[in-house]
Amino acid sequence: MPAPHRSPAPDASLAHRRTDAVLAVRDADGAPLAHADVVVEQVRPALALGNIGFDLVGFANGEEEADTGSPFGGAAPSRGAHLAELFLGLYDTATLPFYWGGFEPVRGRPDTARLQRTARWLADRGVRLKGHPLVWHTLTADWLRDLPTDEVEEAQRARIRREVGDFAGLVDAWDAINEVVIMPVFANEERTNGITRLCRERGRIATVRMAFEEARGANPRATLLLNDFDMSTAYECLVEGVLEAGVQVDALGLQSHMHQGYWGEERTLEVLDRFARFGLPIHMTESTLLSGDLMPPEVEDLNDFRPASWPSTPEGEERQADELVRHYRTLASHPAVEAITYWGLTDEGAWLGAPVGLVRADGTTKPSYDALRDLVRGEWWLPPTTLRTDGEGRVGVAGHLGDYRLTHRGAGADLALAEAGATTVEVALPR
C-alpha cells in the first residue's frame, strides 16, 4: 500500500533545509574544547545538486576524441579539465550514461572499465553518482530487436545485474527504468525496439517490477528511481499502480526539459504537489532551461525539432540565469525534493544542439553559471568560517543541511548536520 496521499507544504524560507546547530566540541582527550578558535566549513549540501557527467568520461579516461555515440554530452575531452573545474565549483552529484546501446553496442562487450574510471575520478573528488538508465526503450541495444521476447527479458535482467553489481559502492543510485508511461506505445522508429516489445507484451508494471527486482538484488543499498518526462495524470496513475503492486520505489524522478519555456513557480509547485502525494522523495532528474530561442510550443516530441543552428543569445542568457535561480528556489522550497540535476553543463555537444548549458560552447561561463553559484555556493553555503567556542566547548553554526568539516590547529573532524532547526551535535577532534 502506498503512503497516505498528502503532500507536504512548500516553504520559501527553506526552514526545512536549514539548521541552527550547536556543536559540542571535544579535544582528543575528550575534554570540552573551551574558548578556542575553530574553522567550520560546508563540504556538501544535503540537497543533492547535480549535472550530467557525460562530458567527463573521455577526459577521465585520457581520450582525445569526442564521444559521438550518445546524443547527450559530446564535449571534446580536451575541454575536460576546464569543464571538470567548473563542474566541481557548482555540483556535488553527477549522472553517468549507461544507455545500453552505447554501453554495449556489441553483445558481450560492455564499456564497464571506462565508466568505472570515470566514476572513480568523480567519487575521489567527493561527487555522488547516479547511473542512467538501466531500462529504456530509446537508445537501447539494437541487437535486442532480433531476439525473441523471452530472451530480451533475460538479457535485460542480466544487464541490470551486471551493471548494478559491477558499480556497487561507486554508483549507488540508479534510474532503474526510464519513461515507462510511453514505453509500450513508443512508435518513433521503423522497427519496434526490444524493450518496447517487452513492455507491450509484459505490461508496464511487470517491466518496472523486473527492473527494481534485479537492481535491488544486485545492490540492496542502492537508491532506485522510477523516472519520467510525463508530468500528466498518466505518470500519477503509473506510480500508483507500481506502488500498489508492491514495488519498492526509493524516489520518484521527474524530468523538466524546458525547451519550450520555463514552467514558472505555479506549475512547478503544482507538479511537485501532485507527485509528492505518494510520500516518496522527489528527484528532479533532468532539468534544462534555454539561453536562446525557445522551441515552438506545437512540437510534441522534442527530438523532432532540429534547427541548423541554435545559438545562445545575450537576452536568452539573462533570462536563463533568472529562471534558473527561480527554479532552484522553487524546487528547494518543497520539502519532498531531495535532488536537482541539470541536464548539460556546456552547449558543446548538447542534446538537440540546444543552448541549454551554463557554459558556452567556447568554454566561457554564462550568467546562469555565476547566478547558480551565487545561490548554491553563496546564499545556501557556509564557506570556511572562524568561530570561537564558549567555556563548555560549544559553538553555534547556522546553515543549510549537509556535510561539514570542523578544524582546530590542523586536526579536523567531519560532521553531518542532518536535522532542520535547533539541534546539538557532538564533535570529537582526533589527535
Added chain:
Amino acid sequence: MPAPHRSPAPDASLAHRRTDAVLAVRDADGAPLAHADVVVEQVRPALALGNIGFDLVGFANGEEEADTGSPFGGAAPSRGAHLAELFLGLYDTATLPFYWGGFEPVRGRPDTARLQRTARWLADRGVRLKGHPLVWHTLTADWLRDLPTDEVEEAQRARIRREVGDFAGLVDAWDAINEVVIMPVFANEERTNGITRLCRERGRIATVRMAFEEARGANPRATLLLNDFDMSTAYECLVEGVLEAGVQVDALGLQSHMHQGYWGEERTLEVLDRFARFGLPIHMTESTLLSGDLMPPEVEDLNDFRPASWPSTPEGEERQADELVRHYRTLASHPAVEAITYWGLTDEGAWLGAPVGLVRADGTTKPSYDALRDLVRGEWWLPPTTLRTDGEGRVGVAGHLGDYRLTHRGAGADLALAEAGATTVEVALPR
C-alpha cells in the same frame, strides 16, 4: 496479474459474431421434428446495443413534468410513449441514471422506487439494464462536502451496497466507478466535492477497490465496469495498476463523446487495440456523434462549451448517419467489444444542448435512426423466417450471435446461439 497483453485482431467480416448453426429440433415427446415448417427469429443480439433510458424514467412513472435534475436526458414524459417505441425498435440495452446528487439529493431519501419502476418497465420488454455510475465526483451528492473524509467513504460504501442490493436481479451491470483518471485532480468547482477529496486522500486504486469490493459484495453476479473518457496512456496506466492490485474488473468502459468530430476507423481501432491488450471485454459505454456543427477542437472540457442554440442541420444529419454506421461496423469488427451504448436518443434535453440524438427534438427520426436500424435490425438481424427441417429434424440457421426463438404450430422454444462458426444446438419444443 493481468492477462497477457495481446489484443485480438479486428475482422471486418464479423465472422467472430456470426453463427452457422444447425438446430436439432425435437417435439414434446422427444422425437426429431422431421420435415416440418418452423419459424426462427432473433430476439436479442449477443453484442449489446444500447442507449440511455433516462428519458423514459418520467414516462415509466406516469409523471407529467420533465426531470430537470440531470444534465442528461431531459425529454418531456409526454414524449415517453413515442420515444419508448423508437427505443425498443433499435436497442436491447439501457443505461439508467444513478447520479448520487440526483438520486439522493437529501440524505436518506433515495429515488429507489422511481428507478425500480423504470427498470421493471424496461426489463419487462426484454431490455438489459446497466446502472451509471456508483462512484463519480461530478454530480455526486452535495451533502458529502460537509462530511469528514472517513464519513464520505462510509457513506459512499453504504450507497453502493444499497443501490446494488436494491436492484440486484433487475440491474446486474454497473459502472462501478466513473472517470477515475481525473478524479483526484478534478478542479472544476469552487469547493472540492467529497469524492474528489476521498480519491485524493486515499488514492485512485484504493477508491476503485472500494467501489468494486462493495458492489461485488452486494451482487456477486453483477458485471462491474471501470469507465472513463480518457483514452490516453493515463487510463492504460490506471487499468494496469488496478488489475495488478488484484481488483476484479469485468469489463472496461470506454467513452467516445465525439462532439469535436468522428474518431474515424483508424483511431477507433487504435484505441480498441490498446485497451483490448488487458484481455477484458470492452464496453463502448457512451458514444455520441453530432448532427450539427462540431465543437471547436480547442475546447478541453466539453462542459465548457454552451452555445445559445445548437441546431441539427440537414448536412449534419447525413454526416451523422454515415459516421454512426461506420462507427458501429468498426466497433463490431473488434472481437473485444461486447457492448455499444449511444448517449442520447433524442435532442430534446440532450447533454450540453448538442444535437446528438437519432431523433430530433420534435420527435421525428433523423437519417441516423433509420441507418442504424437498417444495420442492427436489418443486416445484423434475422426476422421471423420460415424454415423446413430435414428428415432428422435438423434445420440450418445462419445469423448473428444472440438469443433466438423457434416456434412450431404455436409451441415455441428459446435458444441461445452463442458460438461463432459451425455449431449444433438442441432445441426441445414444449407441449
